[in-house]
Amino acid sequence: MPVTDFRFGPVELYLVSLDGDRPAPAVVDSLHELIASGAVRLLDFVIVHKDEDGAVTSIEIEDHVEEYGFEDIEFGAIGVTGQEDIEAFAELIEPGQSAAVVALELAWAARLAASVAASGAEVLSVERIPAAIVNAIVELDDTEGE
Structure with missing residues (x-):
């Protein structure tokens, strides 16, 4: 019988480069807004240098x-x-630089995952397309259509 009472939803780990040793105020404000809206829950936040x-x-x-x-x-x-996550992400950080490892639970996806599991189905795969790539593709498509 599938588990349908999830304590946590899917979690995404982000590595965000920092200008200095701390996140920009706009990034902190965005996290506060997302948390307040209930879309995400901040699980963990680690500064790596x-x-x-x-x-x-x-x-x-x-x-x-x-x-x-x-x-x-x-x-x-x-x-x-x-620690394994931090070490893997640290390989992407240039010497002399800092970044934040941010663990966000996708609260909206937890509800969806529970509903999918309760129906007897299962999520077979999830792919994420980074925002920069989606925007570049759409921009290219828009300019080709002109």
């Missing part, structure tokens, strides 16, 4: 919520971003 020699350090946001503007956010699952 790679020094010039390639050494990687990470900071769990739970220890610095006020410093980063998250004092009014209830995190859903601090630590869901594991």
Whole structure:
């Protein structure tokens, strides 16, 4: 019998480059808006820095919520971003740069996943097309149609 009472929905891990050592205020504001709307739940947020020699350090946001503007956010699952995730993402960070690993639960997708499972069906695959690619394709299509 399929599980239909999900505690969590699908989770996406984002690696967001930082200009400096902290997320831009607009990014923090966007996260606050998405959380307030109920579309997502912020599970985890880790700042990762790679020094010039390639050494990687990470900071769990739970220890610095006020410093980063998250004092009014209830995190859903601090630590869901594991050390293996951080190490894999760190390979994408240039030496001397920082990035944030953001774990977002897709609350809307949790409801959909539960409904799909309750119907006896299952999600066989999910593919994500990055926004930049979708916009480039649509832009190209628009210019070809002119």
